[in-house]
Amino acid sequence: MELGSIDMSSFMTDFLKKCGGFAVVDGGFATELERHGANLNDPLWSAKCLVTSPHLVRRVHLDYLDAGANIILTASYQATIQGFEAKGLSTEEAEGLLRKSVEIACEARQIYYDRCTKDSCDHIENGGTSRRPVLVAASVGSYGAYLADGSEYSGDYGDAVTVETLKDFHRRRLQILAQSGADLIAFETIPNKMEAKAYAELLEEEGINIPAWFSFTCKDGVNVVSGDSILECASIADSCKQVVAVGINCTAPRFIHGLILSVRKVTSKPVIIYPNSGETYDAVLKQWVESTGVRDEDFVSYIGKWLDAGASLFGGCCRTTPDTIKAISRVLSNKNTTLKV
Numbered sequence: 001m002e003l004g005s006i007d008m009s010s011f012m013t014d015f016l017k018k019c020g021g022f023a024v025v026d027g028g029f030a031t032e033l034e035r036h037g038a039n040l041n042d043p044l045w046s047a048k049c050l051v052t053s054p055h056l057v058r059r060v061h062l063d064y065l066d067a068g069a070n071i072i073l074t075a076s077y078q079a080t081i082q083g084f085e086a087k088g089l090s091t092e093e094a095e096g097l098l099r100k101s102v103e104i105a106c107e108a109r110q111i112y113y114d115r116c117t118k119d120s121c122d123h124i125e126n127g128g129t130s131r132r133p134v135l136v137a138a139s140v141g142s143y144g145a146y147l148a149d150g151s152e153y154s155g156d157y158g159d160a161v162t163v164e165t166l167k168d169f170h171r172r173r174l175q176i177l178a179q180s181g182a183d184l185i186a187f188e189t190i191p192n193k194m195e196a197k198a199y200a201e202l203l204e205e206e207g208i209n210i211p212a213w214f215s216f217t218c219k220d221g222v223n224v225v226s227g228d229s230i231l232e233c234a235s236i237a238d239s240c241k242q243v244v245a246v247g248i249n250c251t252a253p254r255f256i257h258g259l260i261l262s263v264r265k266v267t268s269k270p271v272i273i274y275p276n277s278g279e280t281y282d283a284v285l286k287q288w289v290e291s292t293g294v295r296d297e298d299f300v301s302y303i304g305k306w307l308d309a310g311a312s313l314f315g316g317c318c319r320t321t322p323d324t325i326k327a328i329s330r331v332l333s334n335k336n337t338t339l340k341v
């Protein structure tokens with residue numbers, strides 16, 4: 001199969017080299033929209049802002065770029081054609097909003113570059129200065145995120161849902177996002193093995209010619225939220241040629257170290273991690289609550305340990321903010337400097 005001009009095998013390693021060894025991913029997107037006043041109590045969640053307040057979406061991307069992100073994720077996590085249609089939009093309008101999520105992120109990157117001065121944005125590379133590399137990743141949330149019934153964090157879709165159901169659900173959105181100008185696709189918060197398989201098959205069958213990452217949401221140090229083993233899930237990602245990074249997101253920081261070691265057992269692809277704050281989402285209350293008994297400290301202090309365990313891309317998920325990302329950037333730029341000496 002012709003995959004166009006992008007060399008999937010070196011895409012991420014080349015990018016990491018340009019970043020100085022490690023890359024910074026952005027933080028909680030919906031969290032930051034809410035901090036700016038958006039009301040996301042809606043089945044579309046953060047994707048609602050693509051309709052109601054695109055300026056806020058751009059603003060949040062800029063907040064994360066200012067905080068040091070090398071990769072920004074689009075507002076398409078919960079943007080689905082089916083979800084928009086349920087709100088009375090036409091298929092064309094729904095598809096337009098998917099494209100718009102990528103356009104806004106690309107626009108934010110351009111604004112960021114345009115207003116960069118040497119002092120604030122450039123980094124030193126081989127004795128000269130160069131622009132900080134930034135990629136736009138088109139976010140794809142799970143079928144459970146669309147259902148908005150809590151299955152996003154249980155991975156339990158019932159017996160009637162098969163790999164084929166999931167492929168049919170995701171197919172058109174994936175085709176559109178792959179042709180939208182995004183640099184890669186971020187399959188995020190994958191809750192079970194079946195959805196990973198569906199994504200891998202779709203990438204192959206649709207001949208998707210931009211890279212992707214697979215990121216799983218886990219309930220402990222060895223299993224994704226459905227109970228499927230992270231080893232099996234990460235192996236599916238490993239065997240897919242378009243997949244350029246494999247990892248974990250929206251998972252409590254305390255499980256991340258063990259999970260990185262597990263992922264590394266089954267793949268040599270770069271490992272990405274962007275944990276949440278350690279709180280748990282209560283699907284009935286529709287809010288984040290502190291986990292009983294265990295408290296995660298500010299996880300930025302764990303980054304060094306996660307680096308040693310072999311991860312190379314770091315960011316934050318729900319309930320993290322630009323301050324988290326600033327702190328991560330600081331830790332990583334120290335590491336990058338150390339590496340270059």
Ligand SMILES: [Zn+2]
Pocket residue numbers: 249250276317318
């Ligand atoms: Zn999250």
